[in-house]
Amino acid sequence: MKEVNVIYWSSTGNTQAMAEAVGAGVEEAGGKANVIEVSAADASMLKDADSFALGASAMGDEELDAEMDDFVTTVEGICSGKTVGLFGSYDWGDGEWMRKWVDRMTAAGATVVNGEGVIANLTPDDDAVAECKALGAALAK
Numbered sequence: 001m002k003e004v005n006v007i008y009w010s011s012t013g014n015t016q017a018m019a020e021a022v023g024a025g026v027e028e029a030g031g032k033a034n035v036i037e038v039s040a041a042d043a044s045m046l047k048d049a050d051s052f053a054l055g056a057s058a059m060g061d062e063e064l065d066a067e068m069d070d071f072v073t074t075v076e077g078i079c080s081g082k083t084v085g086l087f088g089s090y091d092w093g094d095g096e097w098m099r100k101w102v103d104r105m106t107a108a109g110a111t112v113v114n115g116e117g118v119i120a121n122l123t124p125d126d127d128a129v130a131e132c133k134a135l136g137a138a139l140a141k
């Protein structure tokens with residue numbers, strides 16, 4: 001059984017709901033999901049995995065929150081050759097924070113699932129939840 005870590009940062013629960021849906025997708029596909037808030041995570045737990053998921057909402061001016069940004073900087077050093085699923089919630093923007101994040105992981109040598117992140121406007125609706133589950137299923141393969 002494949003174990004997939006799903007690590008997220010969320011301020012009001014929107015990206016957390018997406019993380020839980022990604023985790024559900026992993027489990028529905030027969031894997032084991034560990035859904036972990038970034039403050040409880042350590043990048044070393046991703047070192048031996050060939051795939052994992054990272055989620056965070058748009059903060060600042062189309063940026064990651066500082067805590068997640070620091071975590072991602074560490075992950076950049078260990079993600080070459082790995083498959084990464086990205087997801088997160090936003091409000092008034094056009095998803096620029098996620099495009100920048102995809103570019104960042106790709107530049108670090110990772111393959112981003114579908115070449116783009118799963119994004120949801122505020123609380124994930126049924127379509128976004130389904131996309132998150134599909135992301136989890138892809139990572140569980």
Ligand SMILES: Cc1cc2nc3c(=O)[nH]c(=O)nc-3n(C[C@H](O)[C@H](O)[C@H](O)COP(=O)(O)O)c2cc1C
Nearest residue numbers: 010011012013014015057059060062090091092093
């Ligand atoms: C300080 C702050 C900065 C934000 N910056 C952006 C932004 O640059 N672009 C955007 O689309 N939404 C922005 N948002 C909106 C959040 O991304 C949105 O509310 C999201 O649903 C929060 O998800 P979360 O509960 O997972 O943190 C910002 C919200 C806050 C509080």
